[in-house]
Amino acid sequence: MTYRLSILLLWVLFLIPIAAYSQPHSFPQNGIKCAYHFTRKDDPDRAPRKYLNMRLDYIDGASIYYDLFTYERDSLWTLAFDENGKTKNRQEYEKIQSLPRPRLDDITIVNFKRVEVTQLYHQGPISIRSASEMSVPDWKLVDESRTIEGFSCRKATADYLGRNWTVWYTEDIPLPVGPWMLLGAPGLIVSAQDSEAIFSFRLIWADELDNNGRIALIDSRYPKKTTRRKSGTSHFVLSMKDAEQMCFRLRSDAAYLLEITGARASANQLDMMQNKMRKYIPLIPDAYWKDK
């Protein structure tokens, strides 16, 4: 009897992993890593800018959405410059210059255990941290399905942070995660677009995360107190509203960019800079904050 039980137990132990991995897109639920393409328009009438190296890591109740080459740039940065901002390794600095563009500097961390969203922004010598309570979109589940990148997807829509979003999520990976702050759907978000077609996210691949992820490392690069470093770079800790509005001004108001960084230019140079400045449309529209 004991012998038969042992044989049965061995068979069960043998079959469980086969059953788990023979399902299409079956992943261990404790850790996944995903690649996304993100596109954004600076001008609704022009072609979008493409960010083709976005990553989403999820492990142990937290996710992080970031650009792989911004992560690599920041890693090289710590090797290239000392704490006073002086070049200490020219070779590492030159590697930074060769990283591909465009790179998205904004990073989103969602901590489901603490019900908290942290946004990390970087605009030249200015960096910003903002942490706020996680708000979950009120997803309306729609009875439509489609297959995207091999995943069985279902549709959902929500008015969220000033835009109307349509997403396709997959219950093949039943995690409430997605790029940026698009969270809380019944499965991983595979595709998302706003109603004005200014922004889009699309999953390219997903795989098991075989390490502890990069959340703690990336998070540690952004201090939790406002600081001005000896080299002249500045870091701010702000509410999400203040952070978003500061970013909007840094990316659309040349005089503000110069003022906040301490740089100066002649009136003619400033005019030229403002006229040539690329338009900037934020994921959360500026108008959203007016009555907040």
Next chain:
Amino acid sequence: MNINAKSKVQVEEEGVCYAWLTSCGIEICYEFPFDMGDDFLVEFMDVLEDIFCD
């Protein structure tokens, strides 16, 4: 000090340094306090390239 191939920086008078962004066929001169670190100038030029250059 050359920050990178697309910009140049030099000290012209005490306490002030000037940086020229020459990317994308435009040249803009900025004035910075002299004690700015290399990292600051690289970051500043980097963001200007991102603003002006596709």
